[in-house]
Every structure is written in structure tokens, then in C-alpha cells.
Amino acid sequence: MQTEALGENKPERRLHPWSWLFVLVQQLKQFIVPLLALLVFGGSGGPGGVWAGIGPLIAVGVLVVISVLQYFTYRYRIGRDGLSIREGWLHRSLREIPYSRIHNVVLHQTVLHRLFGVAEVRLESAGGQKPEAQMRVLRLDEALALESLIKHRGQAPDADASAVQADSLLSLPTAEVIRLGLVSNRGMIVMAAAFGAAWQAFPDRMVADYFERFARQLFGYASHLQYGWITTAAAALALLLLASLLLRLLSVLLALVQYHGFRLSEEQRRLTVERGLLSKLRTSVARRRIQAWTLHEGFLHRLLKRRSLRIDTAVAEQQGKNDQRALKELAPIATPDACDALIQHLLPQAQWPRSEWTVLPAGVWWRIFLPTLIFIVILALALASYFQNAWGLAPLLWLPWSAFAAIQQARRAGYAVDDRLVAIRGGWWSRYWRFAEIDKLQALRLVRSPMDRRMGTASLWLDTAGASGLAPPLRIRFLPEADARLLYLQLSQALVRRRLRW
Structure with missing residues (x-):
């Protein structure tokens, strides 16, 4: 031109x-x-x-x-x-x-x-x-x-x-923004980033020496108190709780600064988000640019009966996953009904929430548990060899909990496919629902690892133009091979018949 x-x-x-x-x-x-x-x-x-x-x-x-x-x-x-x-x-x-x-x-x-x-x-x-x-x-x-x-x-x-x-x-009223701060880990992220920046900026050993002196003074003071081990453990637990409370308060403060006055609006099929207390941000994106959707519900979300709704766009993927100015969150925190209403409004022809899910075979839990099992066993053997005593085998105590968590994840894992939408769900302690319109799919991959070939299973990977680093991948794992190939053929034919909507 x-x-x-x-x-x-x-x-x-x-x-x-x-x-x-x-x-x-x-x-x-x-x-x-x-x-x-x-x-x-x-x-x-x-x-x-x-x-x-x-x-x-x-x-x-x-x-x-x-x-x-x-x-x-x-x-x-x-x-x-x-x-x-x-x-x-x-x-x-x-x-x-x-x-x-x-x-x-x-x-x-x-x-x-x-x-x-x-x-x-x-x-x-x-x-x-x-x-x-x-x-x-x-x-x-x-x-x-x-x-x-x-x-x-x-x-x-x-x-x-x-x-x-x-x-x-x-x-989002102020009360909702406070809830957002309570369920987020922004305070911990900021403290970790500040610690890393100080370690890189100041001379070698300066930060390490400061923490070493602080720890020496703290333990020296505690040793003079001559408390029993129960009192000492209670004091350590109280310090951990106090640190956790301070981090949560910092997270609330950061949420108020970033999300105060949050408002999602729509004009001529274009979504606009305005937010910020000190620094004002106004960002917009056309509805047709949305590539995938993610509903997330952590443990604290469930206690407060809240969820979050994020979107993936090709813009967010190309401009950087950590760019806070990109439009990624349609609902940083909201009730489940409010999230579902948003999805129904923006995807009127798609059926959501899904009433029927195809669950995975019950025996796939050990496939989820296997990587943790291998890691824990190797770690325990290495520690036992280093310390030359039974305390090195302490990581094995984590295996029952990991097995229980794998069983619960396998029970919740599932997928749903119709002529408009492909959706997956997963997680247990922290749950998610991830879905995309079939018209937005750009590639399909049928993946079989050596374990899959031995067990007669396969995984189906679905790619869209945008993918957030915070969102789980859009994939269906551990399907029986026949079911995976049938679903792959069904989606392939749908992609051939339809024009990609960018």
C-alpha cells in the first residue's frame, strides 16, 4: 500500500x-x-x-x-x-x-x-x-x-x-478487589523479584552477609530464651503465619493498586478493560481476536465461591506473556454464575456450562503419579546416600499424598467436543476449565510416547494462535488409542470444512 x-x-x-x-x-x-x-x-x-x-x-x-x-x-x-x-x-x-x-x-x-x-x-x-x-x-x-x-x-x-x-x-467493587488480593500470590512474587534484583545489583556477598547476620542474631537470641522444643516450634509456626499474613496484606495492596475501578465493557463487538488506582490502564481487543478461554478455581477461590476468567489472544502471545498491559483477564475474580454469564454472552452459540463430560479411564491415575514417583525415589536415594542415614528417605513420606492427589485429578479430568466447542477440564486442588472454538484451532497433533505405545494410549494436542504461559495447554491426555484417533479424525474433518477465524 x-x-x-x-x-x-x-x-x-x-x-x-x-x-x-x-x-x-x-x-x-x-x-x-x-x-x-x-x-x-x-x-x-x-x-x-x-x-x-x-x-x-x-x-x-x-x-x-x-x-x-x-x-x-x-x-x-x-x-x-x-x-x-x-x-x-x-x-x-x-x-x-x-x-x-x-x-x-x-x-x-x-x-x-x-x-x-x-x-x-x-x-x-x-x-x-x-x-x-x-x-x-x-x-x-x-x-x-x-x-x-x-x-x-x-x-x-x-x-x-x-x-x-x-x-x-x-x-469489581472494592470488596471484590480485596478478595482478589487474598486469593493471589502477588505479594510473594514481588518479594521474590525484589530479592533477586537486590542480589544482582549490590556487591557480591553483601545480601548474603546481611541475611547471615540476621539469622545469627535471631537464633542467638532464641538460644538465650531456653524454651522447650514445643515452645520453639510454636514460635516458628507463629513467625511463618505472621510472614504469610504480611504477604497476603501486600497482595491485597497490590490488587487495589492494579485493579481498583476494574470495568469490562463492550462497544461494537470490541471489549475494553479499564483499571488502576494510581496508574490508569485502558486496553481493548476485538471479540473475534479471542483464541481460547480459561476458567480457574483455586482452593481459596472455592472458599470464597469465586473463579477467574482469562483469555488468550494472538496479541498477548506475540507481545510477551508477562506484559501486564495486554488484555488477558475478562474477570480477575467473579462468582461462578457471573463467569458463566460472560461466556454465554460472548459465545452465544456455544453450550456453556457443559452438562456432559467424557471422563478418562479410571486406571490413568498412575500415569499422572508416575513422574512424581520417579522424582521422589531418585531424590530420596540421593539424600540417603549423602547423609548416610534413614533421614534421607524422608521424601518417601510424600508419596501417599501424591498418589491420592493423582487419583483425584484422574477422577476430575475430562473433555467435551461438539460442533462449536472443544473443552477440557482438569486439576483437583486447583481446578481449571479450558476451551476454544473449533474455528480458532490452527493445528492438531496426535502424540504417542514410548509409554503410550506400550499401554495402547495417545494424547491429542490442540493449538490456537494465542497461548498464555499461565494457562494449562489445550490437550487431552491418556486416551485409548482408538478413541484418540477417532477424535482426531472428527476434528480434522471439521477444520477442513471451516474457515479459520482469526
Whole structure:
């Protein structure tokens, strides 16, 4: 497509005059930890001499120059059929992005963005490892207008269409967000990430020495108390419970920051999620881009009678599984009835919830138990050989629980296939239901391991365009070979007759 066709000779536009500041802040976030470590531990008395002291200032100056250059060299033009983006100084590039290629639009506002009345805009497609365009930053009204223009494929909405309000499908009050924090492990993840960052940023042995001194002081203090073993065990258990409580409180705080004001809405068959307390996030995706669905229910979810509903899109897969700005959660937490109602609304021709499931043969539990059995036995033999006593065999005590859990998983495992949907269910302590429309399947694989060939079984793997790293794979395991081949033939014929809906 020619530039004139996309741009229609309209004038090029610049980013917001303060965009260089936000580019600088973003770059400083990536280097702030090593810069601080260099500034604190690499002073003029260190091995680097004077250069170690002024090095961080030189680095910040270089980042400022790069940020200002990016502002002066970045241009974009809004056309009838797409966007034209020109950037670069020494290495120049011109990108033509048709509106039809843009699958996801993300508007992001941090506290700093809100103070300046601006927003960052990300335009994502199903191809490539990076966004099609990342505009840091536009005025908020310009960002909203660009989002609306892309939603309507370059056509300005008429008065009647603009007057139509988006339908609200789900909103989370503060009580639900608190429940989300209670069932999540965000606090533990953040603490582990902070510990890893500190270990990498600070000098060798500094973090290890700190924890060693802390542990020595703690155990030294405990030894002077001269408590019995029962009191000591109770104190250790109380410390573990206190740490768990603090982590849960941190998880609740993080959930409030990330999901406060969560609202899922629909406008012209396009889903939009808005959320955030300090940093506002608004992301949208067309309904037809959804590739697969996952319902999840952990142990704490069941206690609170809640579930979560996630989706896979090709955009989320290509742009990175850990990108928090991609639209992956339609319902971070909701009642089972609310999740089912969402699915029924978005997949009106599919039968959900399923009333009938084909269960796996009762004897497959040992196939689930076998990997754990092998690992535990090898671990126990290694520990027994190392310690030269019976305590090394302690991991074998875990085998009865693992066998019980495998039996329960086998009892719950099942699948359901009709002319619209293929679905699987699994798990026991943490349960899931995963399904996809047959029109979204891209590949089928009939897999037989050496154990499968010996036992006369097979597994069927189903692939879609998107796959979340947090979701279980869409596969049906340990089927009798005849049943697996019959199901493979049934789905293959359905894929041949139907056109892939991307």
C-alpha cells in the first residue's frame, strides 16, 4: 500500500512537547538500579576513581540527549486506511500500519501522565515481537480520538454511534478487589523479584552477609530464651503465619493498586478493560481476536465461591506473556454464575456450562503419579546416600499424598467436543476449565510416547494462535488409542470444512 493511500497527504504530527521527559523516565527505570549501585559503591575512593563518581552523571546526560532526539525525529500521520510513522535520525524508518492490522489498543496513564494530562498509546498486532507503534506520549484527548478512529477503522463515528454508550459487562467493587488480593500470590512474587534484583545489583556477598547476620542474631537470641522444643516450634509456626499474613496484606495492596475501578465493557463487538488506582490502564481487543478461554478455581477461590476468567489472544502471545498491559483477564475474580454469564454472552452459540463430560479411564491415575514417583525415589536415594542415614528417605513420606492427589485429578479430568466447542477440564486442588472454538484451532497433533505405545494410549494436542504461559495447554491426555484417533479424525474433518477465524 502506498504512503499516499494511507496518509492522504495530511500533515505529519509530533508527539507531545513533554514526550522526551517520559521517554527519559522510561529509560531511567531500566538503569536506575545499576546507576544507584554505581553511585553508592563506586565513589572516588573505589577502584574506578573519579570516573566511577561521574559515570552515572554522564550516563544520565546521554539518556537525556537520546530522549530529546527521539522527540524531534518522531512523526506520525493519520490517514483514511492507516497510520504512517516516521522515526530515526541516523537510521531512519517509515512504517505504514493499516487499521485492519491493529488488533489491540492500549492507553496507559501513570501518575506523572495524569499530572501532565497525557497518555501513552500502544498499537499491537498479532505479528511481531514488539508493538506496531508505541507513542510516548500524546495529549489525552488526542489519544482518545486516535483510539476511537482505530476502533472505527479510520472512519469518524457519526453522531448516533458516538451517542451510544458502551455496555458494562462486569465491574469489581472494592470488596471484590480485596478478595482478589487474598486469593493471589502477588505479594510473594514481588518479594521474590525484589530479592533477586537486590542480589544482582549490590556487591557480591553483601545480601548474603546481611541475611547471615540476621539469622545469627535471631537464633542467638532464641538460644538465650531456653524454651522447650514445643515452645520453639510454636514460635516458628507463629513467625511463618505472621510472614504469610504480611504477604497476603501486600497482595491485597497490590490488587487495589492494579485493579481498583476494574470495568469490562463492550462497544461494537470490541471489549475494553479499564483499571488502576494510581496508574490508569485502558486496553481493548476485538471479540473475534479471542483464541481460547480459561476458567480457574483455586482452593481459596472455592472458599470464597469465586473463579477467574482469562483469555488468550494472538496479541498477548506475540507481545510477551508477562506484559501486564495486554488484555488477558475478562474477570480477575467473579462468582461462578457471573463467569458463566460472560461466556454465554460472548459465545452465544456455544453450550456453556457443559452438562456432559467424557471422563478418562479410571486406571490413568498412575500415569499422572508416575513422574512424581520417579522424582521422589531418585531424590530420596540421593539424600540417603549423602547423609548416610534413614533421614534421607524422608521424601518417601510424600508419596501417599501424591498418589491420592493423582487419583483425584484422574477422577476430575475430562473433555467435551461438539460442533462449536472443544473443552477440557482438569486439576483437583486447583481446578481449571479450558476451551476454544473449533474455528480458532490452527493445528492438531496426535502424540504417542514410548509409554503410550506400550499401554495402547495417545494424547491429542490442540493449538490456537494465542497461548498464555499461565494457562494449562489445550490437550487431552491418556486416551485409548482408538478413541484418540477417532477424535482426531472428527476434528480434522471439521477444520477442513471451516474457515479459520482469526
